[in-house]
Amino acid sequence: MISLSQVPTLMKATADDESPCPGYLFEEIGKISQESAGCGQCLLEYLLERLQLESCHVKIKVSSASQVSRLSPALRNPKH
Secondary structure (H helix, E strand, O other): OOOHHHHHHHHHHOOOOOOOOOHHHHHHHHHHHHHOHHHHHHHHHHHHHHHOOOOHHHHHHHHHHHHHHHOOHHHHOOOO
């Protein structure tokens, strides 16, 4: 389950404004998706709920966030 401390991260990442989602938030969303099956399910439900909004800004941000949450940990954190 997503904790209350993670809600502001998700809200900022899918905010209804023109500003792009900061890169560090993608990393945080990836971490949330990998915490547990329950967290992943809650994240999915949150993102699907956000897609119900009419805003194109939200839809683009949700689409980006959902792509990040599906990446494997190795792809999100490459070793250089």
